[in-house]
Amino acid sequence: MDDILNRLARCVEYGKTDKAASYPPDMKGQDGADELAKQALEQGIKPDEILEKSLVLAMAAVGDRFTRKEIYVPQMLMAARAMNAAMKHLKPYFQSGETKRKGKFIVGTVAGDLHDIGKNLVAMMVEGGGWEVIDLGTDVSTEKFLKAIDENPGAVVGLSALLTTTMENMKKTVAAIREKHGAMQILVGGAPVTMDYCKKIGADFYSPDPQGAVNYLRQFGA
Amino acid sequence: MRTILIGTSSEVAIDTEGPVVIIGESINPTRRKKLVTTLQERDFAYVLELAESQIRAGADVLDVNVGFPGVDDESLLPEAVIAIQEKFDVPLCLDSPNPRAIEAALRVMKGKALINSVNGKEESLRTLLPIAKKYNAAIIGLCMDDDGITNEPEKRAAIAGKIIERAVSEGIAAGDVIVDPLAMAVGAEPQACLVTLETIRLVNQNFGNNITMGASNISFGLPGRESLNAAFISVSILYGLSCPIANPEKITGAIRATDLVLGRDDYAVRFVGHFQNQP
Numbered sequence: 452m453d454d455i456l457n458r459l460a461r462c463v464e465y466g467k468t469d470k471a472a473s474y475p476p477d478m479k480g481q482d483g484a485d486e487l488a489k490q491a492l493e494q495g496i497k498p499d500e501i502l503e504k505s506l507v508l509a510m511a512a513v514g515d516r517f518t519r520k521e522i523y524v525p526q527m528l529m530a531a532r533a534m535n536a537a538m539k540h541l542k543p544y545f546q547s548g549e550t551k552r553k554g555k556f557i558v559g560t561v562a563g564d565l566h567d568i569g570k571n572l573v574a575m576m577v578e579g580g581g582w583e584v585i586d587l588g589t590d591v592s593t594e595k596f597l598k599a600i601d602e603n604p605g606a607v608v609g610l611s612a613l614l615t616t617t618m619e620n621m622k623k624t625v626a627a628i629r630e631k632h633g634a635m636q637i638l639v640g641g642a643p644v645t646m647d648y649c650k651k652i653g654a655d656f657y658s659p660d661p662q663g664a665v666n667y668l669r670q671f672g673a
Numbered sequence: 674m675r676t677i678l679i680g681t682s683s684e685v686a687i688d689t690e691g692p693v694v695i696i697g698e699s700i701n702p703t704r705r706k707k708l709v710t711t712l713q714e715r716d717f718a719y720v721l722e723l724a725e726s727q728i729r730a731g732a733d734v735l736d737v738n739v740g741f742p743g744v745d746d747e748s749l750l751p752e753a754v755i756a757i758q759e760k761f762d763v764p765l766c767l768d769s770p771n772p773r774a775i776e777a778a779l780r781v782m783k784g785k786a787l788i789n790s791v792n793g794k795e796e797s798l799r800t801l802l803p804i805a806k807k808y809n810a811a812i813i814g815l816c817m818d819d820d821g822i823t824n825e826p827e828k829r830a831a832i833a834g835k836i837i838e839r840a841v842s843e844g845i846a847a848g849d850v851i852v853d854p855l856a857m858a859v860g861a862e863p864q865a866c867l868v869t870l871e872t873i874r875l876v877n878q879n880f881g882n883n884i885t886m887g888a889s890n891i892s893f894g895l896p897g898r899e900s901l902n903a904a905f906i907s908v909s910i911l912y913g914l915s916c917p918i919a920n921p922e923k924i925t926g927a928i929r930a931t932d933l934v935l936g937r938d939d940y941a942v943r944f945v946g947h948f949q950n951q952p
Contacts, residue, residue, distance in 0.1 A: 520896075523896060524895060528861060565821065568893065568894065615709070618742040648742070
């Protein structure tokens with residue numbers, strides 16, 4: 452059992468989506484994340500075990516290597532694609548409620564800002580950390596954030612801003628969320644954002660890299 | 674097609690036939706956090722330092738962005754512009770999402786500025802085109818509109834066409850619209866640079882306007898950013914890029930080299946001059 456989960460983790464970490472994928476070259480012709488996740492389920496391994504003992508570990512390794520600048524955005528996205536190929540086999544179990552995830556994470560780029568790469572990296576890392584991710588996209592108004600929070604009680608929310616000029620909207624959205632949902636966990640990130648700014652606007656946590664957000668979230672959720 | 678920008682006295686001609694004009698990007702708090710602390714105290718020494726080092730490195734025009742959270746840019750942008758124009762003659766590119774800040778700066782500045790930027794959204798066209806006309810400024814027209822950013826070059830070029838048409842109907846010369854085809858990170862989307870290149874080709878072919886872009890975006894999240902930016906800018910110049918917004922301290926060498934390669938630098942005067950002047 453450990454063997455197949457290790458192999459799956461390796462596929463996710465190095466971005467081997469499926470057997471047909473030509474990347475990475477040294478895994479050419481081998482089963483990828485798609486096939487291995489399917490096989491693991493067929494062998495009777497529980498979905499939460501596949502998630503915890505394979506995907507979560509692989510994505511944490513990816514996040515740590517990104518933080519150390521050993522890999523870059525394209526490798527992260529390849530890993531995400533492989534993770535999605537495996538996750539697609541687990542989704543029916545999540546939807547039926549047979550397998551529970553750690554919690555819900557609502558994420559979006561604030562109003563006026565169309566940058567999505569950083570937000571997408573955080574979304575995929577948090578999903579790879581075992582959370583259900585509700586991605587609201589870019590240029591997300593305060594009202595849209597509030598609506599998503601109403602629809603998903605108990606969720607944690609993450610806000611991204613990539614411009615000094617849109618950080619102001621991050622502040623406004625955080626203030627509006629605080630007013631309605633005092634104790635809610637709010638994470639912020641993006642190139643111009645700092646821990647000082649995070650504290651100043653009343654958010655709970657800032658991380659300069661996606662893995663920092665995943666590590667912080669470990670204390671919350673089921 | 675030519676776009677003339679004017680500083681406190683001298684002119685800079687941006688010409689689609691080249692040579693390439695460099696718009697220095699460094700006066701921008703998103704890229705330099707030290708700018709925020711100095712600007713908060715209305716201390717312009719660091720702004721002037723950045724202006725000088727960029728001009729020395731080959732910048733012909735300076736982008737001026739003083740946006741950060743909580744800023745009163747309607748007073749700060751004009752103050753920054755006055756401080757720069759007291760010391761330097763280069764034309765300025767006013768970079769703010771706030772039309773009132775842009776107008777406030779235009780009101781006090783000398784010469785002919787470039788507005789960064791107008792886009793295809795109705796509100797942007799309605800607000801900024803009359804301001805550009807009133808103060809005789811050139812504009813950068815960003816290829817996005819009320820539907821956001823498209824990845825289809827034909828649609829991006831069509832937005833450029835719409836901005837040019839609307840500008841002309843407001844009495845602005847077509848040549849005073851410089852098109853920004855949008856440059857997105859190639860690390861996140863393998864086709865991103867090709868979409869930009871094809872947009873440049875279409876805009877150049879269909880409208881013949883000058884073309885700019887924030888070229889440093891494309892290398893986000895990748896190592897070797899200088900090499901990648903230089904390669905992309907070089908190829909883009911061949912397609913019709915005439916005035917990139919970039920960091921001259923990193924990119925001027927590659928740009929002078931591209932002009933030389935394309936036969937726009939007789940006797941390699943500018944190329945040799947650039948490297949002779951480097952410390």
